[in-house]
Amino acid sequence: MEYPGPSRVATLGSLMGVASLALPWLTVRSSRLAEGESISLLGTANTLTAVLIAALWVVVLALSLRPATRMNAYALACLGATLLPLTLLTAGMGAERLLADAPAVARASLGGAVWLSLLAGYFVLHTSLSALKDRPCARRVLMLIAPGLILLLGLLGAFESLALSAEFTGNEQRLARETGRHLALALGSVFIGALIAVPLGIAATRHRRTERPIFLIASTIETVPSLALFGLIIAPLAALSFAYPALRELGIRGVGAAPALIALILYSLLPIVHNTYAGLKQVSPAALDAGRGMGMSNRQLSWRVEYPLAIPLIGEGIRTATIQSVGNTAVAALIGAGGLGHFIFQGLGQAAPDLILLGALSVIALALVLDTVARSAIKMLTPRGLRREGD
Amino acid sequence: MILISQDAWWIWFLGSLFPAESQLLHPRASLQTLVLQHVALIGISSSLTIAIGVPLGILVTRTYGRPFLGITSDLTALGQTFPPVAVLALAVPLTGFGFRPTILALVLYGLLPVVRNTIAGLTSVPGEARDAARGLGMTGAQILLRVELPLAARIILAGIRTSVVINVGTAMVGAVIGAGGLGSPIIAGLIQNNLAFIIQGALPAAFLALLLDQAIAGVETLVPGNRATA
Structure with missing residues (x-):
């Protein structure tokens, strides 16, 4: 079977992912209505996690520039399925750490970087999964990994410190x-x-x-x-x-x-x-x-x-x-x-x-x-x- | 429209309907201002929508943009499931209150039917038509401008029509976030329990939506090409 050229959608997605590294990951407010302060990736996560996330996006970028073989599509799908929950987990843990010593009314909301990373991950996942159309079984499993992991993390309480969960529990x-x-x-x-x-x-x-x-x-x-x-x-x-x-x-x-x-x-x-x-x-x-x-x-x-x-x-x-x-x-x-x-x-x-x-x-x-x-x-x-x- | 924007006419009309209300007209702005604000919201957002949406639809149906066709159609289909009010609400944390978030939301949501129908229109052009044009020695740009776009025009216009009608409605709710327009007398009427205010916003808005819808439908019948199927 003949494979199409490099996946430009994945390239665009990984560029968005790389760009998200420079944007604010969290916004911390002293109360739910106060003005927020933007926190970068390094302020949100420890250096190791930050480097890991950056490295994963660079790998996605490199893979997306190579011919789109089936192996390549599997690798991109796995990376996309990892990056989506990882992004949310990082934000959730960052919020927990930042709010640890803050008063109870303080809130940490998701910043632009998280939303952009989620969109970027969707791009990568979407394009690699549509390259696996002839493998419906593997495709279905890979499609469910990210939502499944995110749901699991949510049930384990990884996002409890985020302001959205606070509003959810309050209401x-x-x-x-x-x-x-x-x-x-x-x-x-x-x-x-x-x-x-x-x-x-x-x-x-x-x-x-x-x-x-x-x-x-x-x-x-x-x-x-x-x-x-x-x-x-x-x-x-x-x-x-x-x-x-x-x-x-x-x-x-x-x-x-x-x-x-x-x-x-x-x-x-x-x-x-x-x-x-x-x-x-x-x-x-x-x-x-x-x-x-x-x-x-x-x-x-x-x-x-x-x-x-x-x-x-x-x-x-x-x-x-x-x-x-x-x-x-x-x-x-x-x-x-x-x-x-x-x-x-x-x-x-x-x-x-x-x-x-x-x-x-x-x-x-x-x-x-x-x-x-x-x-x-x-x-x-x-x-x-x-x-x-x-x- | 001229009749609609005469305050004296409205005072007479609403006075006969609601003899008990002491205040008949929304005091903050004249009806003419409200209609103009509403038309400005629709005009700006729809122009931006067309200026972005049609080229985007063209781009993803060209050979070099093909890789983006799948994700663009899937994203526009997904986006159309989102309620317009939710998109409007999400624009507020991004840009604050007022005119700007309303325009942003109207453009984002309005893009969906325009992009979708541009893609549908261009992909509905039969391959024979393109081949014949190429056989005549036309370049890619000439084929696009003189064969594909004319044949797709009706379907694209139908998308623009859907987009404008949705935007007239969503712009009404924009009054809640301070964008002004014909939603504001309705909101004020609901808060103050004044039926005259509500009618003052609702009737002209309904009229404006029907007028714009019929105007674009009129343009649609003027262009040749394939009929919209969706």
């Missing part, structure tokens, strides 16, 4: 509660949205006259900014609950979860309607003919041929709607609906960078987890005849 219960609320709002709205949107999508393919108005309304809603849509729903809801006190007793007020849920449902319509429509339109006429030839009625044709064949695209629409809903639910914290956006806006209000980070990272993590779950669910629900080989 643990609230975080669990708001995550639940975020999930309920985001998933609940998509579920109700799907119950409305899938029939609408089917109607758009069956009755030509409904096609334009359905798409016009759904895409108009989608274009309106989320904060504006929340605002436009708050006003009539407030008026309703004022006029009918019974509604207020049900918890339907101008602000809170009710307007958020309504807006989120409206937002989930377009991706699902669009994909249901596209999914039904792409069913090949040959498949329908075959079904008809087998003596299926129109109803059977719909349920046993058309809908199953449209499932992958409908699922894709629901996935898109879910990701979008997770993001818009974060904005809904502004109208008092709760959810993980609470931490973001509280952090912004207090100008507490690590609380902002906690909120933002947990929203991102939630989006990524739901994305992965949705992708595997789609794969499982795809009819066997549609699965591509190797999937």
Whole structure:
């Protein structure tokens, strides 16, 4: 087999890694809101560790300049998988050492160098793993090493001194509660949205006259900014609950979860309607003919041929709607609906960078987890005849 | 738009809707200022997005940039999973409060659909078209400018449209970090429980988003080329 030339992505990654050696690794504050002081690599780690990290990046740079053989890809993948946890471990231990004699309110946050090293490590790992596409087993193992080690280090308490963990421990219960609320709002709205949107999508393919108005309304809603849509729903809801006190007793007020849920449902319509429509339109006429030839009625044709064949695209629409809903639910914290956006806006209000980070990272993590779950669910629900080989 | 920026019209309109509110218009800035601030946020961020995103998409589809194609598509796909608000929030610890972090977040997030669609558009150009152009004796630059970009224009424009619409929405939330714009009356209205303020921000913002969306959609129909599939 012929190997491609040197991996330029790995070269770029290692240059970023080398550059990170000169950037601040930690920011130490006397309290969580105070101005920070930047700490370099030598201030964070002992000389031996610092030299080790520098040496590893130089080796990555040297390897990336050589022809990309399989051995080379294995070596780069191992180095990338080592450097990612090593970077975080160094920062975590550095924070513990620096804060050892400091008062309890002092905080140590991750500096630019750590974030840049993580990106650099991702570059190296990504390119070396894609060179190992023909070795799926080794690839999977190498892919899991870095996250596995980082998780292990986290469980062993290596990051406990970092400010992000301090915010996490300080908000643990609230975080669990708001995550639940975020999930309920985001998933609940998509579920109700799907119950409305899938029939609408089917109607758009069956009755030509409904096609334009359905798409016009759904895409108009989608274009309106989320904060504006929340605002436009708050006003009539407030008026309703004022006029009918019974509604207020049900918890339907101008602000809170009710307007958020309504807006989120409206937002989930377009991706699902669009994909249901596209999914039904792409069913090949040959498949329908075959079904008809087998003596299926129109109803059977719909349920046993058309809908199953449209499932992958409908699922894709629901996935898109879910990701979008997770993001818009974060904005809904502004109208008092709760959810993980609470931490973001509280952090912004207090100008507490690590609380902002906690909120933002947990929203991102939630989006990524739901994305992965949705992708595997789609794969499982795809009819066997549609699965591509190797999937 | 002219009607929208007349304060007198708004006082009449909001007064008939909310007769009980003593204060109808957001006192800190006139609606015209807010709309201008919002348009400035979108204008600056979208220009930067296009100026960076389209060349980046072109770069990674050239022979010398090919090695970066995989990681660029994977990173843009991954980034699109991130909620825009999270990106906006992350820009604050980096650059502080105000206009700058909002622009930074809008540019970073806006880049994703533009880069993605530039790559999709350019890779959708059939190899025969490129071969024919080469057969006519065109140079690489000529093929790019006269064959590939025109054929990819629609898909690239669709990406720009997505990017602008997302940015109008994210810029609203930018009001929380002090970027001004049409989000500020909404935030003020939520804090002071004043429905008139909320409507004063929400209606023009919805209108602005629809207007920009339709404007770019109009440009899209003017250019020839492959239709956007995504």
